[in-house]
Amino acid sequence: MKKGPVTIKDIARELNVSVSTVSRALADNTLVKIDTRNAVKALAKKYNYQPHFTALSLRSSKTRTLGIIIPQLVHEFFSMVIRGIEDHAYSNGYNVIISSSHESYDREVIDSKALVNGRVDGLMACVSRETNNFDHFKEFVDRNIPLVFFDCICDEIDAPKVVLDDFEAGYQAVKHLIEQGCERIAYVGGPINLLINKDRLAGYNRALSEAGLNTKDDWIIHCDSGDYEAGRLKTEPLIKSKQIDALFAATDMLAIGAIKNLKSIGLRVPQDVMVVGFSNWSISALYEPSLTTMSQPGYEMGQKAAELLIQRINNPDQEINETVVMHSELIVRESSHID
Amino acid sequence: MKKGPVTIKDIARELNVSVSTVSRALADNTLVKIDTRNAVKALAKKYNYQPHFTALSLRSSKTRTLGIIIPQLVHEFFSMVIRGIEDHAYSNGYNVIISSSHESYDREVIDSKALVNGRVDGLMACVSRETNNFDHFKEFVDRNIPLVFFDCICDEIDAPKVVLDDFEAGYQAVKHLIEQGCERIAYVGGPINLLINKDRLAGYNRALSEAGLNTKDDWIIHCDSGDYEAGRLKTEPLIKSKQIDALFAATDMLAIGAIKNLKSIGLRVPQDVMVVGFSNWSISALYEPSLTTMSQPGYEMGQKAAELLIQRINNPDQEINETVVMHSELIVRESSHID
DNA sequence: TGTACAATTACAAACGTTTGCAACCCATAA
DNA sequence: TTATGGGTTGCAAACGTTTGTAATTGTACA
Numbered sequence: 001m002k003k004g005p006v007t008i009k010d011i012a013r014e015l016n017v018s019v020s021t022v023s024r025a026l027a028d029n030t031l032v033k034i035d036t037r038n039a040v041k042a043l044a045k046k047y048n049y050q051p052h053f054t055a056l057s058l059r060s061s062k063t064r065t066l067g068i069i070i071p072q073l074v075h076e077f078f079s080m081v082i083r084g085i086e087d088h089a090y091s092n093g094y095n096v097i098i099s100s101s102h103e104s105y106d107r108e109v110i111d112s113k114a115l116v117n118g119r120v121d122g123l124m125a126c127v128s129r130e131t132n133n134f135d136h137f138k139e140f141v142d143r144n145i146p147l148v149f150f151d152c153i154c155d156e157i158d159a160p161k162v163v164l165d166d167f168e169a170g171y172q173a174v175k176h177l178i179e180q181g182c183e184r185i186a187y188v189g190g191p192i193n194l195l196i197n198k199d200r201l202a203g204y205n206r207a208l209s210e211a212g213l214n215t216k217d218d219w220i221i222h223c224d225s226g227d228y229e230a231g232r233l234k235t236e237p238l239i240k241s242k243q244i245d246a247l248f249a250a251t252d253m254l255a256i257g258a259i260k261n262l263k264s265i266g267l268r269v270p271q272d273v274m275v276v277g278f279s280n281w282s283i284s285a286l287y288e289p290s291l292t293t294m295s296q297p298g299y300e301m302g303q304k305a306a307e308l309l310i311q312r313i314n315n316p317d318q319e320i321n322e323t324v325v326m327h328s329e330l331i332v333r334e335s336s337h338i339d
Numbered sequence: 340m341k342k343g344p345v346t347i348k349d350i351a352r353e354l355n356v357s358v359s360t361v362s363r364a365l366a367d368n369t370l371v372k373i374d375t376r377n378a379v380k381a382l383a384k385k386y387n388y389q390p391h392f393t394a395l396s397l398r399s400s401k402t403r404t405l406g407i408i409i410p411q412l413v414h415e416f417f418s419m420v421i422r423g424i425e426d427h428a429y430s431n432g433y434n435v436i437i438s439s440s441h442e443s444y445d446r447e448v449i450d451s452k453a454l455v456n457g458r459v460d461g462l463m464a465c466v467s468r469e470t471n472n473f474d475h476f477k478e479f480v481d482r483n484i485p486l487v488f489f490d491c492i493c494d495e496i497d498a499p500k501v502v503l504d505d506f507e508a509g510y511q512a513v514k515h516l517i518e519q520g521c522e523r524i525a526y527v528g529g530p531i532n533l534l535i536n537k538d539r540l541a542g543y544n545r546a547l548s549e550a551g552l553n554t555k556d557d558w559i560i561h562c563d564s565g566d567y568e569a570g571r572l573k574t575e576p577l578i579k580s581k582q583i584d585a586l587f588a589a590t591d592m593l594a595i596g597a598i599k600n601l602k603s604i605g606l607r608v609p610q611d612v613m614v615v616g617f618s619n620w621s622i623s624a625l626y627e628p629s630l631t632t633m634s635q636p637g638y639e640m641g642q643k644a645a646e647l648l649i650q651r652i653n654n655p656d657q658e659i660n661e662t663v664v665m666h667s668e669l670i671v672r673e674s675s676h677i678d
Numbered sequence: 679t680g681t682a683c684a685a686t687t688a689c690a691a692a693c694g695t696t697t698g699c700a701a702c703c704c705a706t707a708a
Numbered sequence: 709t710t711a712t713g714g715g716t717t718g719c720a721a722a723c724g725t726t727t728g729t730a731a732t733t734g735t736a737c738a
Contacts (some may be wrong), residue, residue, distance in 0.1 A: 004400075005456070005482065007724060018688045023726060033686060050456040054396040055724035058693050061343075063393060065436075073425070074418040083412050086439065095436050095458070097404075100425065117389040118344070118694095119434070143344065228625060256625055283622045286567060286595055346694060357718045362696060372716060394694035397723050457724095 006047040015039060026051075065095045066309060067120035069111055071128035071152070073100040076281045077298045078126075081150065084302025085124065092310055094121075103225075105130040112136045122146035122309045127154055129191040129225070146312035150305040152194050160308045161323040162301050166196045169294045169328035170203025173248050173276045176292070176330055178211045180337070182246035182274055186219040188235055188258060189250035190226040197222075200250050200278070219244060223254060231257020240265060245273055246336075252277035252284045252293055259289075259335070274336040289334035297326050345386040354378060365390075396457075404434045405648060406459035408450055410467040410491070412439040415620045416637045417465075420489065423641025424463065431649055433460075442564075444469040451475045461485035461648045466493055468530040468564070485651040489644040491533050499647045500662040501640050505535045508633045508667035509542025512587050512615045515631070515669055517550045519676070521585035521613055525558040527574055527597060528589040529565040536561075539589050539617070558583060562593060570596020579604060584612055585675075591616035591623045591632055598628075598674070613675040628673035636665050 008026075012019045017036065025032045025040035026049075032040075043049075057063050066089055070078050082098060089096050097120060099111035108128050113136065115123060123140060125147065134154045140147040141157060150162040177185050187204045189197045201220070208215055218238060223230035231254035238244065239261040249255035255277030259269055267273050269289050277284055277293040284291035304324050312318070347365070351358045356375065364371045364379035365388075371379075382388075396402050405428055409417050421437060428435050436459060438450035447467050452475065454462060462479060464486065473493045479486040480496060489501040516524050526543045528536045540559070547554055557577060562569040570593035577583065578600040588594035594616030598608055606612055608628050616623055616632040623630035643663050651657070 009724075019725080020689080020727075021687060023724095024687095027726090031686070036686085050452075052724050053456050053458045054393055054400075054402065055457075055693095056726090057393040058397050058695095058723090059725045059727095061393075061693070073422050074415065076413065079413040079418060082437075083439065086412070086437070090438075097434050097436060098421075098425070099429075100422065113389075117392050119392045228621075282567075283625065286622065287625070288627055348694075358695080359697075359719080360717060362694095363717095366696085370716070375716085391694050394723095395696090397693090397725095398695050398697095400723070 006049050011040060011043050015043060063119060063121050064093060065097055065120045067115040067123040068096060068098045069108060069125040070100050071103045071126060077279055077296055080298030081302035084299040085306045088303045088306035101128045103128045103130055109136045122313050124148045124150060124305045124309055126151045129194055132193060146309055148305050148309045150301055152196055158321050160321050162305045163325055164296060165325050165327055166199035167203040170200035171207045172330050173294050174204045174207035177246040177274055177276060177336060180274055183213055184244045185246040185248060186238060186244045187248050188221045188231060188254045190223055192222045197250055204248055226251035226254055228253045228257045232260050236261050247273060248276050250278050252279050252281045252291055255291055256287060269335050270338055276336050280331055292333045292336035293331050294328040295331055296328060301326055345388050350379060350382050354382060402458060402460050403432060404436055404459045406454040406462040407435060407437045408447060408464040409439050410442045410465060416618055416635055419637030420641035423638040424645045427642045427645035440467045442467045442469055448475045461652050463487045463489060463644045463648055465490045468533055471532060485648055487644050487648045489640055491535055497660050499660050501644045502664055503635060504664050504666055505538035506542040509539035510546045511669050512633050513543045513546035516585040516613055516615060516675060517546060519613055522552055523583045524585040524587060525577060525583045526587050527560045527570060527593045529562055531561045536589055543587055565590035565593055567592045567596045571599050575600050586612060587615050589617050591618050591620045591630055594630055595626060608674050609677055615675050619670055631672045631675035632670050633667040634670055635667060640665055
């Protein structure tokens with residue numbers, strides 16, 4: 001006789017009390033008589049009553065949902081970030097909606113607008129490599145919707161951020177190569193408009209200058225993406241010129257692309273050229289030679305971002321925009337190590 | 340003076356008309372005078388009015404949100420599926436909420452219950468390897484909430500399904516090895532309670548028997564997971580016994596684990612032992628030797644699942660529970676091919 | 679017997695929207 | 709002048725909750 005799921009009204013009708021009494025009884029409010037409370041709770045249990053999510057949202061103007069905007073979904077690092085976010089969000093009673101912009105600025109703008117309208121209580125974002133205009137994010141700040149950046153951040157906007165110390169990571173990676181005795185070290189990086197790539201390159205430069213080593217313009221290569229193909233194509237001329245004895249790549253995939261080139265002209269890794277990658281993707285441990293790399297704690301970054309965001313949601317007036325800096329660790333494997 | 344986002348009420352007040360008129364005007368209802376309509380639309384544009392998502396949901400009892408339950412998030416295949424689902428969902432005006440059960444039955448149950456309460460209009464699920472009880476899914480059917488299974492399906496429940504023809508894929512993989520001249524072919528698979536693994540194994544058996552070849556009990560290995568480590572540990576005794584000249588693995592990672600063992604005792608791939616994997620993960624093209632594998636069209640499966648689900652949502656009474664079968668393709672690479 | 683107060687309950691508004699129905703205005707025709 | 713009716717508009721209910729306030733009980737005390 002009933003159709004949809006059971007509501008508070010149904011329980012009220014059956015028990016001949018008002019909906020408000022039922023509502024309070026379920027909240028264990030001492031205003032309602034203990035007998036009534038028990039009766040209500042018993043019936044609710046019997047009918048497996050579940051509060052209507054949307055109704056709650058409307059009443060409280062809280063959706064208990066967080067939004068994520070990321071450039072890519074099929075990507076080990078971002079998968080880890082999402083897992084970190086989800087774990088923290090779920091255990092705090094929040095749901096998560098993900099929008100992947102596919103590295104497209106337009107899509108990023110559309111998605112972010114779609115998420116504003118009371119769909120989410122807050123947003124976590126990592127900007128795409130196409131993004132150079134940040135107005136759509138400013139709108140969040142203007143509308144007072146909590147916003148947290150992670151990884152690829154936007155420097156212009158005043159919001160909490162979770163980042164890796166990419167400078168230090170780049171510095172460590174190159175320092176390690178120098179300690180292995182390398183002197184002619186190349187850099188292969190991703191899109192230079194992203195802060196993370198600027199920082200990794202800066203770390204590279206710093207380590208070199210500190211060691212009194214020089215680099216050359218064509219030892220520094222910028223790729224449009226961090227993919228294997230980009231790495232293979234872009235590093236080919238440099239590698240064929242046989243000038244270098246080491247290479248620091250800003251992603252593991254770029255590193256593997258470069259290694260393919262090295263192998264193809266008979267150069268051995270690590271004996272002839274040492275290589276360090278970045279991100280510690282699962283492939284880097286399995287590849288041969290296994291790849292020295294810098295860890296990128298995606299899970300922890302996701303957790304931290306969710307934590308900051310929920311904190312921000314719960315204290316909307318508190319305007320502390322802290323930047324949490326995570327640290328990368330050098331993982332030494334075969335590609336940069338001779339026994 | 341105003342606080343939250345602008346509502347239909349605000350527009351009504353400013354224009355001295357009723358909310359209903361504004362509502363109709365925005366819907367371009369010809370009942371309202373064209374002048375009024377234009378005035379309303381102009382003001383809505385000026386204030387960047389966005390309909391309140393939650394209010395719409397409550398009114399229409401539609402959330403325009405789809406739920407996904409998957410065993411793992413950090414997984415190339417599932418990432419592809421999600422991308423396929425999201426692309427289709429977004430372009431049809433749906434959002435997506437993902438719950439990853441982390442291969443845990445309990446988590447799967449909790450998540451699915453959480454999604455029932457009017458949070459989603461429908462659900463897509465891939466059961467975890469721990470799952471042998473399907474009551475929580477039956478609840479969806481009972482409650483008449485549209486449900487679609489993909490990949491790891493539940494046979495007992497009458498719902499639309501999107502699956503790979505795992506039998507045919509297994510058959511093709513092994514047939515290919517036989518055509519390469521292999522005669523002593525082993526199988527390494529994932530958890531056998533999952534239908535997909537049963538089917539891949541059945542395909543293996545069929546190809547063998549069709550070719551008049553025999554197998555042995557200890558040439559068939561079942562792992563608890565499809566991971567690299569599982570593959571490496573579980574295949575070690577078999578490989579050290581040097582009985583086989585080929586191996587079909589139910590995942591690329593299992594295949595690579597096995598290849599590591601082969602290499603460690605000096606056996607060459609493909610010269611001494613040929614290997615075929617499954618899923619065509621990106622690592623399989625990059626690994627050396629590059630890995631012959633069966634494609635697994637995750638993106639397309641996701642798209643199809645979303646399509647079926649939205650279809651189901653729009654026609655709730657239509658009880659056609661079709662099963663869509665996708666096909667896998669053999670991708671021949673170095674690990675099973677001698678020039 | 680009436681009053682006061684505590685205990686318990688119900689009513690109503692609100693969150694932002696859509697939509698059936700009633701009501702209004704004005705012009706045209708009887 | 710009054711009725712008819714098309715063109716516009718507003719009212720109110722509904723979706724499922726929560727919560728401030730009012731109303732109803734019952735009991736004890738004067």
